[in-house]
Amino acid sequence: MLRNANLQDLRKKIGGMIDQRVRAITAGLSLNELRALVRGEPPTEKPNPRYKVHTTSFLFHIRPRYYERGSTIFAHTFRLGFFTSFFFFVEVITGLILMVYYTPSPSEAYNSILKLMTNVPFGQMLRDIHRLGAEGMVIFTTLHMLRTFFTGSYKKERSFTWLTGVALLGITLFLSFSGYLLPWDQLAYWAVTIGTSMAEAAPVFGNEVNLLMRGSPDIAANGLLRFYLLHVVLMPFAAILVISIHYYKVSREHGISLPAKYIEGDVAPGVAKEAKTRIDFLPDLLTHEVFLTALGLLALVLGVTVFGYHAPLENIADPQVTPLDTKAPWYFWWLQGMLKLGDKSLMGIVLPTIIVAILVGVPYIDRNPHRSLYKRPLAVSLGLVAVLALIVLSYMGLPQYGIKTSAATRIVQDLAPQEGAGPVHLIPYNQLQSGVYEVNQSPDRNLCPEVDYGCPELESVFGSYTERVNNAINVGDLPAANAVMLIEDWQQDLKKVTFRIIWEEDEQSKTYERHLYLHRERGAE
Amino acid sequence: MAKETAPAAEGKVQVNRREFLNLAWLASLGFLTVNVAGITYLFAMPRFEEGEFGGLYTVGSASELPEINAAPQNHPKVKLWISNTDKGVTALYKVCTHLGCLYNWSDQDEIFACPCHGSQFSLDGEFIQGPAPRSLDRFVLRAVDPETNQVLAQADNGEPLQLPDNPNAVIQVDTGQRIQGQAHA
Numbered sequence: 053m054l055r056n057a058n059l060q061d062l063r064k065k066i067g068g069m070i071d072q073r074v075r076a077i078t079a080g081l082s083l084n085e086l087r088a089l090v091r092g093e094p095p096t097e098k099p100n101p102r103y104k105v106h107t108t109s110f111l112f113h114i115r116p117r118y119y120e121r122g123s124t125i126f127a128h129t130f131r132l133g134f135f136t137s138f139f140f141f142v143e144v145i146t147g148l149i150l151m152v153y154y155t156p157s158p159s160e161a162y163n164s165i166l167k168l169m170t171n172v173p174f175g176q177m178l179r180d181i182h183r184l185g186a187e188g189m190v191i192f193t194t195l196h197m198l199r200t201f202f203t204g205s206y207k208k209e210r211s212f213t214w215l216t217g218v219a220l221l222g223i224t225l226f227l228s229f230s231g232y233l234l235p236w237d238q239l240a241y242w243a244v245t246i247g248t249s250m251a252e253a254a255p256v257f258g259n260e261v262n263l264l265m266r267g268s269p270d271i272a273a274n275g276l277l278r279f280y281l282l283h284v285v286l287m288p289f290a291a292i293l294v295i296s297i298h299y300y301k302v303s304r305e306h307g308i309s310l311p312a313k314y315i316e317g318d319v320a321p322g323v324a325k326e327a328k329t330r331i332d333f334l335p336d337l338l339t340h341e342v343f344l345t346a347l348g349l350l351a352l353v354l355g356v357t358v359f360g361y362h363a364p365l366e367n368i369a370d371p372q373v374t375p376l377d378t379k380a381p382w383y384f385w386w387l388q389g390m391l392k393l394g395d396k397s398l399m400g401i402v403l404p405t406i407i408v409a410i411l412v413g414v415p416y417i418d419r420n421p422h423r424s425l426y427k428r429p430l431a432v433s434l435g436l437v438a439v440l441a442l443i444v445l446s447y448m449g450l451p452q453y454g455i456k457t458s459a460a461t462r463i464v465q466d467l468a469p470q471e472g473a474g475p476v477h478l479i480p481y482n483q484l485q486s487g488v489y490e491v492n493q494s495p496d497r498n499l500c501p502e503v504d505y506g507c508p509e510l511e512s513v514f515g516s517y518t519e520r521v522n523n524a525i526n527v528g529d530l531p532a533a534n535a536v537m538l539i540e541d542w543q544q545d546l547k548k549v550t551f552r553i554i555w556e557e558d559e560q561s562k563t564y565e566r567h568l569y570l571h572r573e574r575g576a577e
Numbered sequence: 578m579a580k581e582t583a584p585a586a587e588g589k590v591q592v593n594r595r596e597f598l599n600l601a602w603l604a605s606l607g608f609l610t611v612n613v614a615g616i617t618y619l620f621a622m623p624r625f626e627e628g629e630f631g632g633l634y635t636v637g638s639a640s641e642l643p644e645i646n647a648a649p650q651n652h653p654k655v656k657l658w659i660s661n662t663d664k665g666v667t668a669l670y671k672v673c674t675h676l677g678c679l680y681n682w683s684d685q686d687e688i689f690a691c692p693c694h695g696s697q698f699s700l701d702g703e704f705i706q707g708p709a710p711r712s713l714d715r716f717v718l719r720a721v722d723p724e725t726n727q728v729l730a731q732a733d734n735g736e737p738l739q740l741p742d743n744p745n746a747v748i749q750v751d752t753g754q755r756i757q758g759q760a761h762a
Binding site: 242245246249259260263264267268269270274278372373374376378388391392395451457458 | 618621622623625630631653656672676677678679692694695708710752753755
């Protein structure tokens with residue numbers, strides 16, 4: 053039997069069957085073609101099967117067939133749009149995993165995060181990546197928008213793409229903001245309270261919007277559930293829809309804009325032609341994307357490990373106690389800065405509305421057909437002014453700016469903040485030697501002779517305490533001040549640290565003091 | 578209307594039956610959207626029960642209120658301070674008008690002081706100093722006769738409530754109606 057069988061025929065037959073299966077799965081790419089793709093060789097068949105997949109495969113039809121060589125120059129796009137969507141996918145995937153352990157109720161939320169961080173392998177890492185990715189997405193969306201503005205890529209046929217981009221900026225900000233509340237710690241609770249209080253400034257619908265979002269006059273169980281649903285259902289759906297529209301325009305209609313130097317003014321014909329040569333999606337763009345994805349993942353993982361980025365978690369939310377230095381998330385500091393400048397409804401609603409209207413209207417306001425930086429000095433200088441204004445306003449939004457805190461409170465808050473970690477928390481436990489350390493009375497060095505190697509961290513904290521109190525005395529903020537740092541044994545493995553400043557004001561003696569308790573096993577806060 | 582003008586003379590295409598019907602369908606879709614938006618609004622808008630913050634809250638009888646110019650009464654469940662001055666009784670919303678922090682009563686200085694940014698307010702909620710843009714927000718207050726359920730006195734615009742003579746009158750706060758404090762110059 054075997055002797056009669058024609059082996060060559062059989063091999064051909066099996067080969068054909070495999071090829072058929074492979075083509076069915078890859079929408080027409082044969083095994084040979086796949087190999088040629090990986091090797092970077094030209095297509096093996098005619099018509100070019102690498103273009104055909106863009107019509108026969110769904111996943112490929114939403115990708116571009118090619119980009120023009122000139123538009124792929126790194127210094128033109130900086131791959132900002134790519135990384136924005138990369139971060140979005142990272143957020144979707146890590147977010148879905150985090151949902152496994154998260155419970156959106158005030159009594160459970162904080163505990164579920166604690167459990168995730170301490171009792172789930174890779175839990176803290178995933179949470180850190182999710183948080184870092186969110187910050188990255190906000191930053192890259194903004195940078196992407198600035199790049200588009202400065203290269204003049206929002207003009208003519210790209211004006212609608214710009215509009216969807218503005219929508220995506222809003223969606224990104226709200227995605228990030230709605231996730232802020234979920235850990236249900238003091239940071240989250242009060243940042244969101246301040247953020248939603250800004251909406252309250254709107255004249256007619258402000259209160260209604262606030263009630264709809266919070267589900268009650270203040271943030272409670274309803275509010276947490278609503279923010280959770282917005283964060284995991286509504287906003288991601290909106291983002292996916294608008295990202296698809298935005299991306300489809302780029303990939304299927306107008307492509308990435310060519311840098312102005314290839315299309316405006318005197319361009320040598322050879323250069324222009326070279327800039328317009330095509331770089332095909334298969335294999336060059338795809339492999340480049342794989343490379344960028346690997347780079348992005350590496351950056352995220354290094355960020356949360358080697359560079360020590362950690363998503364913050366403060367004490368559990370207490371609706372009855374507002375911690376000092378409460379502030380909105382950093383991407384809303386500019387708004388808080390504006391709110392300090394004037395009337396709440398003018399600065400909180402009217403001006404932001406105008407800003408959004410201008411952003412939306414940029415392609416229609418700017419009728420200058422040129423794209424080169426040098427040929428639109430007005431637009432570019434206005435753009436630079438806007439960026440500067442954003443930075444200055446953000447600085448003004450900080451709690452340290454324009455808000456009077458008494459000197460004593462400020463000094464103690466900077467050394468030992470009510471929430472989060474300060475210099476005091478970084479003193480190793482064995483250096484917390486019980487005793488009374490009095491500014492200008494105690495020696496400023498050799499504070500603890502009993503400890504081997506001394507106590508440099510304690511001395512440095514006491515040193516800056518001394519320095520700042522003396523500065524305040526000299527300026528006249530703390531007349532006749534008496535400042536003490538007190539360390540006591542409180543329980544086994546627990547020290548109590550007290551900062552107390554007593555000063556004269558209006559012929560009265562005033563006192564400010566703060567206690568904190570530091571445990572031996574407190575780890576890195 | 579359309580028939581009165583000269584038909585098709587100016588190159589205008591008249592609305593035919595199909596176009597009219599299709600537009601009608603489209604319009605009905607528009608109405609549906611408005612309906613759905615309205616229903617969503619009503620569905621998502623929180624409703625408040627009596628005694629809960631956002632609904633009607635009973636502070637107690639008139640005799641249980643703090644003395645005139647004494648330290649105010651704290652109602653932590655509903656974010657209220659009840660204060661009593663020569664001008665009458667006020668129900669102050671516990672949240673600072675600056676950026677939403679919770680202020681406290683200082684027995685020593687006899688003022689409300691915000692721990693965040695140092696805004697200060699008097700016992701009746703008037704702005705004294707600090708970054709807050711306006712005086713404290715108040716709630717609508719009323720005094721009700723416990724037997725007849727008759728409203729004896731009501732302060733609708735956040736002004737201090739003049740107490741009726743009846744010491745058993747029940748003082749109620751409508752925590753759903755918050756009146757913004759007066760902005761200062």
